Amino acid sequence: MKLNKFAKLGAVAVLSAVFLAACGSKSASSSSKQVLNWDENAELPTIDLSKATDRVSFDTLNNTNEGLYRLGKDSKIEPGIATKTTVSNNGMKYTFTLRKNAKWSNGDKVTAKDFVYSWQRTVKPSTGSQYAYLFSGIQNADDITAGKKDASTLGVKAEGNYKLVVTLDKKLPYFKLLMGFPSFYPQSQKAVEKYGSKYGTASKYMVYNGPYELTKWTGTNLSWTLKKNNDYWDKKNVKLSAINYKVNKSNTTAYNLYQSGKLDMTYLNAEQAKQMSNSKELVTRRGSSTFYLEYNQTKKEFQNKKIRQAISLVIDRKQYVNKVLGDGSTVAKGLVASGLSKHNGKDFADEAAVKDATATDTAKAKKLWNEGLKELGVKELSFSILSDDTDAGNKTTPFLQSQIEESLPGAKVSVTNVPFKTRLDRSEKGNFDVVVSAWGADFADPISFLDLFTSDNSYNNGKWKNAEYDKLIEASKTTDAGNATKRWNDLVQAEKILMQDQGISPIYQQAQATLVKSKVKGVIYNSSGANYNFKDAYIK
Amino acid sequence: MRKYLLKRVFYMILTLFLVATITFFLMKLMPGTPYSNQQKMTAQQIQIMNEQYGLNKPMWLQYLIYLGGMLHGDFGVSFQFSNQPVSYLIASRIGASAQLGFQAMIFGVVLGIIIGAVAAVHRNTWVDTLCTILSIIGKSVPNFVLAVLLQFYIALKLGWFPIADWGGFSYTVLPTIALGVGPLAETARFIRTGMVDVLNSDYIELAKAKGLSRYGIVYHHALRNSLIPLVTLIGPYTVALMTGSMVIENIFSIPGIGEQFVKSILTNDYPTIMGVTMLFSAGLVAVILITDIIYGIIDPRIRLSGSGD
Numbered sequence: 001m002k003l004n005k006f007a008k009l010g011a012v013a014v015l016s017a018v019f020l021a022a023c024g025s026k027s028a029s030s031s032s033k034q035v036l037n038w039d040e041n042a043e044l045p046t047i048d049l050s051k052a053t054d055r056v057s058f059d060t061l062n063n064t065n066e067g068l069y070r071l072g073k074d075s076k077i078e079p080g081i082a083t084k085t086t087v088s089n090n091g092m093k094y095t096f097t098l099r100k101n102a103k104w105s106n107g108d109k110v111t112a113k114d115f116v117y118s119w120q121r122t123v124k125p126s127t128g129s130q131y132a133y134l135f136s137g138i139q140n141a142d143d144i145t146a147g148k149k150d151a152s153t154l155g156v157k158a159e160g161n162y163k164l165v166v167t168l169d170k171k172l173p174y175f176k177l178l179m180g181f182p183s184f185y186p187q188s189q190k191a192v193e194k195y196g197s198k199y200g201t202a203s204k205y206m207v208y209n210g211p212y213e214l215t216k217w218t219g220t221n222l223s224w225t226l227k228k229n230n231d232y233w234d235k236k237n238v239k240l241s242a243i244n245y246k247v248n249k250s251n252t253t254a255y256n257l258y259q260s261g262k263l264d265m266t267y268l269n270a271e272q273a274k275q276m277s278n279s280k281e282l283v284t285r286r287g288s289s290t291f292y293l294e295y296n297q298t299k300k301e302f303q304n305k306k307i308r309q310a311i312s313l314v315i316d317r318k319q320y321v322n323k324v325l326g327d328g329s330t331v332a333k334g335l336v337a338s339g340l341s342k343h344n345g346k347d348f349a350d351e352a353a354v355k356d357a358t359a360t361d362t363a364k365a366k367k368l369w370n371e372g373l374k375e376l377g378v379k380e381l382s383f384s385i386l387s388d389d390t391d392a393g394n395k396t397t398p399f400l401q402s403q404i405e406e407s408l409p410g411a412k413v414s415v416t417n418v419p420f421k422t423r424l425d426r427s428e429k430g431n432f433d434v435v436v437s438a439w440g441a442d443f444a445d446p447i448s449f450l451d452l453f454t455s456d457n458s459y460n461n462g463k464w465k466n467a468e469y470d471k472l473i474e475a476s477k478t479t480d481a482g483n484a485t486k487r488w489n490d491l492v493q494a495e496k497i498l499m500q501d502q503g504i505s506p507i508y509q510q511a512q513a514t515l516v517k518s519k520v521k522g523v524i525y526n527s528s529g530a531n532y533n534f535k536d537a538y539i540k
Numbered sequence: 541m542r543k544y545l546l547k548r549v550f551y552m553i554l555t556l557f558l559v560a561t562i563t564f565f566l567m568k569l570m571p572g573t574p575y576s577n578q579q580k581m582t583a584q585q586i587q588i589m590n591e592q593y594g595l596n597k598p599m600w601l602q603y604l605i606y607l608g609g610m611l612h613g614d615f616g617v618s619f620q621f622s623n624q625p626v627s628y629l630i631a632s633r634i635g636a637s638a639q640l641g642f643q644a645m646i647f648g649v650v651l652g653i654i655i656g657a658v659a660a661v662h663r664n665t666w667v668d669t670l671c672t673i674l675s676i677i678g679k680s681v682p683n684f685v686l687a688v689l690l691q692f693y694i695a696l697k698l699g700w701f702p703i704a705d706w707g708g709f710s711y712t713v714l715p716t717i718a719l720g721v722g723p724l725a726e727t728a729r730f731i732r733t734g735m736v737d738v739l740n741s742d743y744i745e746l747a748k749a750k751g752l753s754r755y756g757i758v759y760h761h762a763l764r765n766s767l768i769p770l771v772t773l774i775g776p777y778t779v780a781l782m783t784g785s786m787v788i789e790n791i792f793s794i795p796g797i798g799e800q801f802v803k804s805i806l807t808n809d810y811p812t813i814m815g816v817t818m819l820f821s822a823g824l825v826a827v828i829l830i831t832d833i834i835y836g837i838i839d840p841r842i843r844l845s846g847s848g849d
Contacts, residue, residue, distance in 0.1 A: 046622035053577040053622075128592040130577035133585060147588060201623050219624050220632045222706070222795045246705065249790040249799070252688060253704045256696045260703060419806060421572025424579055442580070458582050 033539050036243045036520060039254045039266045043247055044217060044224060048200025049182045050122040050129045055531060061182035062530030063226055063243075066210040068096055068115075068164075070533065071180035074342065075444035075526050081110055081186070081209075082164075082179075091171045091482050096164040103231045104188050105208040112158035114186035120151040121192065122183060131183045134442060137175075139167040171481035174445035181443060181529045211238045211535045222247035226534070239522075239538035255515075264517040264539075270327040270391075273513035281515045284328035288337045288527035289440035290449070291396075293385075293505040294462035296433055301381055302462070305501060306372035309356075311434070312505035313365035314407040315400065317358055321508050324395050328513040332358055332506035334499050335453075336446045339527060343488045348446045351488075352495035358506055362407050369408045380410030383433035386426060389417040396436055396507075427461040435461065436507070441528040446491045447476065448528070453498055464503035469494050548832070552825045559821045560610070560814065564603050567805075567813050574619040574808040606814065615818075616811030620803065626815035630797060634819070636706055637789070637796035641782030643712060644719035649774060651720075652727025657763055659728065660735035671728060678725030684787040687718035691791065704793040715792045719785055723777055730773060734766030768838060775831035779823040 044056045049065065052058055068082035084097040102110035122129045123144045135141035139155025155167035168175070178184055188207050195205040203217040203224065211232050217224035226243040229235065246262075248254035251269040258266035268276060276282050293311070295302035302308060317331040330338070334357055338349040356364075373379065385400055387393040397415035404411050418426070427435050439459075441448035451457060454473050455465040472494040480486040498504065516523070519540050524533040572578060573586055573595075581589070590596040594605065609616060615626035652675075659671035694714060695703040701713050738744060739762050747757050784798025797816065804812035 043621070045620055046624075048622060051622040053575075125588050125592060128589055130575050130581060130589070133581065145588065146584065197623060199623070201621075218632060220621060220629050220795070222793055246793065248704060248793045250704075250793070253691065253791055253793055256691060256703045260696055260699075262703065421570070421578070421806075421808060425571035428583075439579075459579075 034239055034241045036240055036534070036537065036539065037262060037264045038243055038245050039258070039263050039514075040245045040247045041249060041251075041254070041267050043220070043222065044245075046200050047203070047206050047214060047217075049118070049185055049187065050127050051200065052182060053130045058182050058530040059532045060214060060224075060226070061185065062210075062532065063212050063534050064206075064208045064210045064214045064229075065182065065185045066102075067182070067185040068098075068179040069176065070535065071177070071444075071524075071526055071529060072533070073524050073526075074339075075177060075180070075528065077176050077180060080180070085176070091173075092168045094166040094168075094175065096166070098162040098164060099233060100162055101233045102209060103233070104191070105213050105229060105231050106188070106191070107231070108188060108190065108207075109161070110186055110209050111161040112164040113161070114188055115164050115184075116154075116156050116158045117189045117192075118185065118187035119156050120154050121187060123154055124151040129183075134178060134181070134183050137168055137170050137172040139169050141169070170477065173476075173481050173484070173487055174443055174447065177443045177445060177529075211235070212240075212243065234535075238535060240534060243534060243537075258515055258517075264520050266515050268327070268513040268515060270325060270513075273328055274326045276513070276515060279515065281518060283514050283516045285512045285514060285525050285531070286328075286330070286337075286339050286527055287440065287510040287512060288340050288444075289438050289510040290332050290335055290337050291392075291436060291438045291507045291510065292332065292335060293400075293507065294427070294432075294435050294437045295464075295504070296430060296435075296461075297463045297465070297503075298430060299433065301376055301378075301383070302433070304372045304376060306368040306375065307381070308502040308505065310365040310369035310372060310408060311404060312502050313356065313359065313361045313368070314403050315505070315507065316360045316403060317507055318360075320396075320399055324399050325392060325508065327392075328511035329508045330511060332509045334358070334495050335504065335506055336449045336495060337441060337509050337527065340441055340448075341444050341446050343484065348488075348492070348495075352446075352492045352499070354496050354499040357499035357502075365407060366409070369411070373410060378410075380412060382412035382414070384414040384416055385434045385436065386416045386418065386423060386432040387436040388420050388423050390420070393417055393436065400436075428458075430461065430463070432461075437461065437504075438510070444526065444528045446495070447473075450491055450494055450498075453503060462504065464498075464501070466497055466501060466503065469497045469503075472497070545833075548829050552829060555825050556818065556821055560607065560818060561603070563814060563817045564606060565599070567808075567810060568599055568602075570805075570808055572808050574810055576620070576807060610814075610818070615815040618804075618812050619809040620807050620812065626811045629800065629812065630815055630819055633795060633797040633800060634783075636794050637784035637798055638782040640712060640715055640719060640788070640794065640796065641778065641780075641784070643716040644781050645723055645774070645778050646720075647716055648720035648723030649727050649770075652724040653731050653763070653767075653770075655724070656728040656731025657735060657758065659732045660739060660762070660766075661758055663732075663736055663739075668732075671732070675725040675728040675732075678721045679729070681721075683718050683722055683785070684791060686721055687715065687788055687791045690714045690718055704791070706792075706794050711792075711794075715788050715794060718791075719781060719788050723774075723781070726773065726777070727770065730770055731763075731766055734769060735762045738762045738765050768835070771831055771834055771838070775827040776824060779820070779827045783820050783823060 040056060042056050044060055045054055046052055046057050047060055049061050066080045069080045070078045072078040081098050081102050082096040083099045086095045098112055104110060121127050123132050123135050123141050125145060125147050132145045140149050140153045143149040144151050144154055157165045159165055191207040192199050198205045200206055202219040203214040208229055211229055212226035213229045215225045215227050223246045228238050228241050251267060251272060254266040255272055257263045295308050297303050321329045321331055333349040333353045336348050338347060341348045385397050387397045394417055397417055401413040401415050404413050426432050439449060450473060452459045453464055454470050472490045476487045476490040480490050521540050522536040522538050525531055575589055618624045618626050618629050621629055655671050659668045662668050691703055695701050702711050705711055744757060744761055747761055784796040786798035786802055789796040789798045801816045
């Protein structure tokens with residue numbers, strides 16, 4: 001009798017499982033045409049734009065909210081809330097005229113006050129924004145973030161409901177680009193105050209003014225949906241009715257879901273990328289992060305330029321990105337990532353490229369190495385290479401070790417792989433010989449990278465110093481800030497100096513391989529700032 | 541009995557207090573800050589942030605504040621999930637992990653007992669060898685390998701169950717099997733060994749001599765007696781499974797708590813580290829107590845008394 005009961009229960013369980021499974025596949029196949037099913041590999045931690053720090057949050061905000069501009073293809077500035085912009089002759093004052101038909105998802109109008117409120121909220125120390133530093137250059141921003149002045153003194157004012165005036169402390173040639181970054185979007189004071197500490201912690205505790213509204217996000221779950229926002233001012237140009245996100249931390253799982261038609265895009269790991277290298281659906285997204293070697297130049301051996309050059313010249317970067325990484329990453333041309341910024345149609349990385357900066361020439365390396373050792377008065381050199389303990393980091397250090405030890409006589413290299421935060425800590429404290437560092441640009445301007453290596457910059461972990469470099473960077477921000485070409489040339493020149501001196505040795509530019517179904521069109525991807533812009537996306 | 545219980549509860553609280561204290565100070569020794577954008581913030585900015593979050597206070601004061609909050613049920617706010625209370629994070633994530641762990645345990649233990657018993661009854665035959673081989677495979681093949689295989693063949697190729705996600709019973713079947721194979725193999729080995737011992741004992745001979753049926757002997761005498769030591773095994777195993785498996789949850793895209801433990805440590809998310817650690821330890825000490833009590837009930841040889849005898 002007992003057994004009989006169990007058998008019945010078992011049968012019910014199996015039947016219901018099969019039934020539920022069948023339901024699952026049915027609902028997926030009947031999904032309507034203009035719905036995109038998107039893979040994500042990490043959770044959405046917040047949609048409070050003052051608190052956001054990560055890619056997923058910024059990507060979401062970029063599609064659910066909107067600032068003065070939107071960034072189109074190649075970070076091209078496209079209209080957002082601003083319809084007209086005037087810049088004062090000295091470049092220190094921007095006046096934005098806002099559109100009158102922009103609305104929040106609660107029906108309220110988007111006004112200049114929402115921008116003032118949002119910016120003040122972000123720079124105020126009590127908010128605890130980790131991106132407040134991006135406001136540096138806007139009048140009083142630095143003093144406010146340092147707690148020396150009140151947030152109300154920030155150089156942003158509303159003149160009536162539809163005019164926003166921004167005053168700068170110094171010229172910011174990339175100011176318009178920043179306006180396309182979610183940290184500069186407006187926020188509804190009413191919503192922030194209404195939801196209090198819950199603001200931005202779930203889709204219902206937020207108001208939206210972008211092409212889509214966030215729904216079905218509980219704050220900690222692994223799936224959410226961007227639904228077309230019918231209050232959006234340009235809704236007639238938004239073709240997708242919904243974008244369903246699903247977090248899959250395993251690339252294998254995401255790939256299986258992609259194969260079964262449940263996802264229209266999937267991230268690939270290095271192995272999968274190698275296997276799929278001939279697929280028509282392979283789309284490699286070039287990132288804005290460059291990985292490079294920093295040499296601790298408080299140590300005598302690394303103050304020697306020939307030693308630095310020799311190390312750089314023995315690294316076969318092509319072999320490294322193709323055979324070791326194999327995830328679509330490319331050999332870095334210099335510090336500034338390729339495809340980040342263009343002037344007169346020319347890419348910065350190409351313009352600033354220096355012969356030998358990231359090339360391989362073992363014979364030359366040996367010569368320089370021996371000369372370097374001689375200058376130092378030693379016969380051999382032992383040093384360690386520090387890196388992250390990520391997949392890529394664990395592949396990088398042994399590769400560098402073997403390349404250096406094989407080609408440079410008397411070189412003894414040890415490697416240390418530590419967690420990211422430990423690596424940062426050791427880098428900041430100068431507790432390393434050579435460290436594999438990485439930097440990603442916040443916005444599509446070379447200064448985002450080149451600022452790092454001025455003599456007194458706190459991110460300059462290796463303490464490389466060059467007066468000429470400092471001078472050029474300073475000129476780009478002051479005397480030449482108003483002249484795009486001159487400024488460009490300053491920056492190009494600066495990078496050339498850094499590369500010729502091998503103040504740092506760039507290795508590779510990171511990329512993310514993905515598969516995207518060919519029916520998906522119009523997706524805009526930018527390597528810096530928020531990555532994905534789905535406003536114009538559609539299913540063909 | 542009452543005295544014993546009081547004593548045990550006192551030790552439980554003491555254990556939890558020690559776990560909280562040690563974890564708190566160890567975690568503060570980790571390099572770095574809880575700010576994910578730390579790399580791009582200057583030392584001054586980090587200091588301002590520390591002031592905002594009370595991380596610039598002396599460590600003992602931070603500790604006292606934390607303990608005070610914890611006693612009031614306030615586990616603080618997560619750094620990874622900005623502004624999200626840790627209690628909410630845990631509450632919203634523990635359900636899936638607990639359900640999966642519980643199902644895996646039931647699946648593993650029930651099937652394990654059956655396989656172990658069958659092996660013991662047919663000891664030294666091909667059935668026994670087969671069961672032993674199966675349990676060795678179950679024990680030695682990592683569950684994530686099994687998970688990937690199940691996902692590929694059963695879900696993707698045959699389409700019997702969903703590939704991943706969390707939506708209803710069908711979504712739990714494959715992860716339950718993947719997670720349950722470990723306890724299954726363990727239980728089977730345990731039961732087999734226990735039963736083989738019991739089946740060779742004198743009182744089984746007596747039972748046989750009395751003419752009891754084979755089923756009666758196996759069920760009433762052999763199996764029941766070998767189940768007792770299993771109780772010790774099941775308790776902590778259940779806690780471990782119910783508090784989440786990072787690997788299985790990641791493979792099947794399940795919104796569980798498993799990964800949070802590892803991720804919170806990697807990101808220096810202090811309140812989450814503490815919250816999840818306390819949850820694990822509280823679960824474990826509670827289960828150990830319950831196991832001891834059950835032990836006393838089912839095995840009369842063990843007496844629960846606080847008199848120290």
